[in-house]
Amino acid sequence: MAWSLRTLPTLSEDQFLQWGKLLEERTGIQLVFQQKAWLESQIYARLRDMGYSDYDSYYLFVAEESIDSKLEWARLVDRIAVKETSFFRHRESIEYVRNYLQQKINNQSLHDSFDVWSLGCATGEEAYSLAMVVNDCFELAAINPYYGITALDISPSALAAGRKARYSKRRVEQVKLDEVKRYLQVCADGSFEVVSKLRDRVCFTQSNIINARQLPQVQVDVIFCQNLLVYFRRWLRRDVLNALVERLKPGGLLIVGLGEVMDWEHPDMQRTNEDQVQAYIRQR
Secondary structure, X not given: OOHHHOOOOOOOHHHHHHHHHHHHXXXXXXXXXXXXXXXXXXXXXXXXXXXOOOHHHHHHHHOOOOHHHXXXXXXXXXXXXOOOOOOXXXXXXXXXXXXXXXXXXXXXXXOOOEEEEEEOOOOOHHHHHHHHHHHHHHHHOOOOOXXXXXXXXXXXXXXXXXXXXXXXXHHHOOOOHXXXXXXXXXXXXXXXXXXXXXXXXXEEEEOOHHHHHHOOOOOEEEEXXXXXXXXXXXXXXXXXXXXXXXXXXXXXXXXXXXXOOOOOOOOOEEEOOOOOOEEEEEOO
């Protein structure tokens, strides 16, 4: 029987738990039982392409440590990894970065490159939104732009889309008209491409955030981590955040999604008083 005519097999509860455990161990993503049908469809698509007839045999393959198994796992995770994003998805947080940088410029306390991390960047809209407001500040102050945005994600296909930097009209709806004029150019097919002066400032890098302690031992000005930690267990959220603190400059800014972390404290971090943004400043 042709694959296209076969009925989608159902994951048993034990199989769902088995796959969920493997996914969480390797990516930190925690699934709930209500996502079982969705997980079935994602796994089945790869299982079919690889020629396996059941979930268990495919599981045994991807759980191996061989090169072929690791490549296939990467393809599967690429399907499962959440890629939902948009330009200025939470404008208040993006604007907070603008105000933070503007204050540094006004106080003449910006002495080095202004470096930003965008974690869980997906297809790049967040990273380019950050680049827009950062570039605004440098141009307004008539300072030569000296900044960089490092955009990190686990999905190779999402990163490739970010590097391409071309988005449909619907994807840029949250970008203000003056921002569109300055930072996007219309392509022949009606899509919008980010201008080169921003693309040149954004570096897309594959990384698994659950291994935050293995991230480069550098210190940056801003770490932007929104709509990512919500997929992790509380202990993993705290572990990731503690590792991120070590990569902030003194006075550096950490922004997480509003309400994503409720019980985290760190002796070196002070939460700001802003109600619409969940932001922390490194004190030392």
